[in-house]
Amino acid sequence: MADCCCSGTVDIRALQARQRRVLMIVLAINVVTFAMMMSAAIYSRSSSLLSGGLDNLGDALTYLLSLAVIGASGRAKAKVALLKGALILGAAVAVAIQIGWRLAHPNVPIFEAIGLAAVINLAFNGICLWLLTPYRHGDVNMASAWECSRNDVFEGFAVLLAAAGVWLFAAGWPDLVIAAALLVMFLRSAWRVFRSAWHSYKTGDA
Incomplete structure (x- = not known):
């Protein structure tokens, strides 16, 4: 019986170690892609790229929070997931403000810069999604991290x-249309994360 308990403890620790390793990798990727996307957004004057850059920043913060609560209680993970939902919602608000500003100051973005940045970002986001996919049905902590990564892949295709x-x-309107579509995606994602986190918080699931 003691051997079974020890084996279970070792398995849990091994799982947590794998989760930490994956989250550290995707965190580093999102920090780098955030810097790249924001630079490209400023250069190209693209709202869709700015949306993607803000999303990468939110994801980096999300993965950092996910690292902090590996091994914590179900309620602690749920509270952090609620914060992740708030970060996604914050990105949506920032995108809405940017769209409003672009409507008041129309321009034609540089499509070459948008396309190049989108291809690079999509490639790295694909790696992140591949790394997180084995944990998509895990606890609310890893499931919400996977949700963010899946959004990034959709976002990459949208920016392309x-x-x-x-x-x-x-013309600049296709860039604004995609930014508006990403705004809707952020709102839906925030709702899903909030709903899952609230359910986990009430039930106390790990």
Whole structure:
């Protein structure tokens, strides 16, 4: 019986070690891609790239919080997941403000910069999603991290579509349309994270 308990403890510790390793990798990737996306957004004057950069920043903070609560109680993880939902919601608000500013100050973004940054970001986001996919049905902590990574992949394809639209129509509205679509995605994602976190908090699930 004692051997079974020891084996279970070792398995849990091994799982937590793997989770920490994965989260550290995706955290580092998101910090780098945040800097790249924000630089490209400023250079290209793209709202969709700015949305992606803010999302990467929120994800970096999310992965940092996820690292902090590995091995914590179910309620502690749920509280942190609620904070993650708030970060996603904050990104949505920032995107909404940016869209409003661009509507008041229309411009045609540089589609080459948008496309290049989007391809690089999508490649790295694909790596993050691949690393987190084995944990997508785990506790609320890792599941919410996977949710953020999945959003990043959708965002990457969306920004590529924005670059194609700007090139095709020689106008800035496709960039704004994609930014608005990402805004809706952020709001839906925040709702899912809030709902899952609140359920875990009430039940006390790990």
